[in-house]
Amino acid sequence: MTADTIQPAVAPGEDASLLIVDDDKPFLTRLARAMEGRGFAVETAESVEEAVAKAKARPPAYAVVDMRLGDGNGLDVVAAIREKRADSRTVILTGYGNIATAVTAVKLGAIDYLSKPADADDVVAALTRTGSEPIAPPENPMSADRVRWEHIQRVYEMCDRNVSETARRLNMHRRTLQRILAKRAPR
Structure with a gap:
C-alpha cells in the first residue's frame, strides 16, 4: 500500500492526538511515521515517566502503549491517561501477551490488546473499532x-x-x- 492510497483514520476536525509509548526506538519511530501518515497528530515517549508527564499535560484522544517499559509497566500510563481523559481510546502492545494482563489492561481502560509485532493497520483498526463491529476469529488459535x-x-x-x-x-x-x-x- 502506498502513502497516497492510505485513508485517514480520523475524520477531519476530530481530535486526532495520539501518544505512542515504547522503549524500542526503531519500532517507535516506524509506528509514529505510519500513524502520522494516517492522519494522527503523534507524540512519542520512551518511558513510563515521560509518558505520564505528557498524558497529564495534554491527555491524548488515542494512545498506543507498550506493556513492558524500561522504567516500569505500561499499565501505569493507561491509568494516568484514563484519569485525565475518560474518553481516550488506548491500545496495549506487548511481546509478552497473556490473558491476565489483558484483563487488567481492559479494567484500567484499554480498549484492545495486541501482540507484537503489530503493524500500523492492526493498530488503527483497534483504535477506531466501534463496539458493534465483530472481531474476526483468529487465523491460528492458541495451542x-x-x-x-x-x-x-x-x-x-x-x-x-x-x-x-x-x-x-x-x-x-x-x-x-x-x-x-x-x-x-x-x-
Missing part, C-alpha cells in the same frame, strides 16, 4: 501449550506475582514454575 501457559500467567497475576503462592495453588514445584515463567510464551 494447548499456550493455553496452559496463559492459565499459569493468570494464576500468577491473581497471586500478585508471588511465585511460592502460585506454585502452591497450581500444585507444582516452585522451581518448575520459575522455569516456566522465565521462558517466552509458546506459540
Whole structure:
C-alpha cells in the first residue's frame, strides 16, 4: 500500500492526538511515521515517566502503549491517561501477551490488546473499532501449550506475582514454575 492510497483514520476536525509509548526506538519511530501518515497528530515517549508527564499535560484522544517499559509497566500510563481523559481510546502492545494482563489492561481502560509485532493497520483498526463491529476469529488459535501457559500467567497475576503462592495453588514445584515463567510464551 502506498502513502497516497492510505485513508485517514480520523475524520477531519476530530481530535486526532495520539501518544505512542515504547522503549524500542526503531519500532517507535516506524509506528509514529505510519500513524502520522494516517492522519494522527503523534507524540512519542520512551518511558513510563515521560509518558505520564505528557498524558497529564495534554491527555491524548488515542494512545498506543507498550506493556513492558524500561522504567516500569505500561499499565501505569493507561491509568494516568484514563484519569485525565475518560474518553481516550488506548491500545496495549506487548511481546509478552497473556490473558491476565489483558484483563487488567481492559479494567484500567484499554480498549484492545495486541501482540507484537503489530503493524500500523492492526493498530488503527483497534483504535477506531466501534463496539458493534465483530472481531474476526483468529487465523491460528492458541495451542494447548499456550493455553496452559496463559492459565499459569493468570494464576500468577491473581497471586500478585508471588511465585511460592502460585506454585502452591497450581500444585507444582516452585522451581518448575520459575522455569516456566522465565521462558517466552509458546506459540
